[in-house]
Amino acid sequence: MTPPRTTLVQVAQRAGVSLASTSRALHGTGASSEMVERVRTAAAELGYRPHATGRSLRMQRTFQVAFAVADIGNPVYVEMLTAIHEVLSPHGYRIVVTSTGDTVASTVDLVRSLDSGFVDGMVISPLRVDDGFVRAVREAAVPVVVIGRALAAHGIDSVSTDSAGGIGAAVTHLLAAGRRRIGFLNGPLDTTPGESRQRGFDAATTAAGFSAELTETELAEDFTVAAGVDAARRLLDRVASAGTALDAIVAANDLLAIGAIRAARERGLSVPGDLAVTGMDDTEIGRVFQPSLTSVSLDSARRGRLAAELVLGLLDGGAEQGQHLTVRPELVVRESSVPAAGTSTAPTRQEDA
Amino acid sequence: MTPPRTTLVQVAQRAGVSLASTSRALHGTGASSEMVERVRTAAAELGYRPHATGRSLRMQRTFQVAFAVADIGNPVYVEMLTAIHEVLSPHGYRIVVTSTGDTVASTVDLVRSLDSGFVDGMVISPLRVDDGFVRAVREAAVPVVVIGRALAAHGIDSVSTDSAGGIGAAVTHLLAAGRRRIGFLNGPLDTTPGESRQRGFDAATTAAGFSAELTETELAEDFTVAAGVDAARRLLDRVASAGTALDAIVAANDLLAIGAIRAARERGLSVPGDLAVTGMDDTEIGRVFQPSLTSVSLDSARRGRLAAELVLGLLDGGAEQGQHLTVRPELVVRESSVPAAGTSTAPTRQEDA
DNA sequence: TTGAAAGCGCTAACAG
């Protein structure tokens, strides 16, 4: 490995022309076809490859975009990453994955580090946001697009979705299915998703004409299956010790919902027979689970795609700053909330049937 | 945004010292404490941030490492990515995710593109490998570590695992549990994992003292749940139309195994009662599934970690080329293959019980 | 259209 790298100077020498002409010929900008021919040949013979860093330093562009999240293991973020890659890659951008860390402070640090110029732009989906974060993004050296919260009012590009409304849709669906004692399994309230989803649940359950007999919220430590199992046990037991029982659980995401189903099974409850369960994010894991999970889709792939298109506009298209795009949540009804069949494309018999 | 960037020259001017001294002071290499003090202050006042590209061009290092796979959506690769990030990030390396594409040709192109110098090294887990690939890696401009196949014989660093042996362990486990009519649900044979897993199954089922009555292989189009459902239907129906029935299915990965369980349910078969099913990769989706999936762990996180440590050694430690590390497969018995309880840390009641 | 030359921001010789 490591054969000595061929530089543009060498191509120029071989072609017997100037360095400048060589560069122009390779880019097809203002060069005679004869020149192009000569240079192309020389380049091919030497196996020339333009050096990314030299180019970057001169052009003041890295052709890289960062994607930043707290936990790249989360399927939602993986979907976003895939979509972002699909949009940006054809335009010659590479994707650098970076971690925001768990706290706002580390997230702000990351945004500030942008002025070391290692990327031309960033898509970030922060778990927690505060004024310092907003300021950091506004002062950032390169365009930043935020997924997760509308920040157009601050002149920040963002892509968001109405997850509060999505939770409302889940509640409505359960009420329509005759459920009356609804529990809410949420994650930490000091996160952006936790906060808005709680708001959604509270709004839906205090709405005019709300017909439930009982509502109860329980918070999981984070948005994982394990935390969901724990919190769901607490929730079910608490209600049971009050001498009643839930007939539905709305979970703040699919992983928590799966945790809830496991906890329900432990207690001998059938899903959806005794207990209907809904999730959010419409992840593959939920689609594949048995019973397949009724879930509110927030179309992560679409949010990723839109965010990528926003950075692209900012970088190449000279788009104006402060745009805000929205993705509408959509309830996908499957087996976990309805005893009969769901809308699943490949409906399977229900295990508890 | 985009405040004019502060360069080292400006810091030097402000501190009233030379450019070189400024650089040295900031790196703590051969500078008086007084000098360090002055420069630090000036840098802080100006909010100086070293520019990544300038540094890279001069040092001929990007402090970036690429991670390349065909499909970053696959949970196995996500685990690897996470692990690689955890190892490399503390050493100051950023991770660039790139796609190998589906074919060997595109994979080779990617490896060849390394001499444009956008990263200092690469971890790649290719689906398909041939001589051209091996040559490309050997001629690559930067260290490349391959996950998936032992290539030390070619002087290439690699991390592999005995997936063939892993499949054998699954077969042995099923035989020990009294299963005698075993189907094998594999993916495409022209992929590295498909080929070796098939080899494993064939070896196990033709071994001396092999006690099964019947073995059947069916190939899915790829390693996804949907393809698994299709292939499992074919497999089950084919055996049924021959007037008999399988009592176990070994799947080449967890996603196929889940597909197999769905197909089995469609046909009214209980898992593991009528049909025991095993997977491979020990993914979260399998752990969380109901019934939880017996699976052969290939410890993707560990393979990622080891690969990252290999590049690190090559980059920073001056390690020798051509190392080969192995991860031992481990069978994790859960509900899908054993009627009673599994080894799951959080055992739950069995749905079919 | 072509060539000469400057310079992106930084580090590392080399002298002093």
Next chain:
DNA sequence: CTGTTAGCGCTTTCAA
């Protein structure tokens, strides 16, 4: 220990 200087590889003025 400090300063001067060269140069990483490239693109893009500016003149011819």
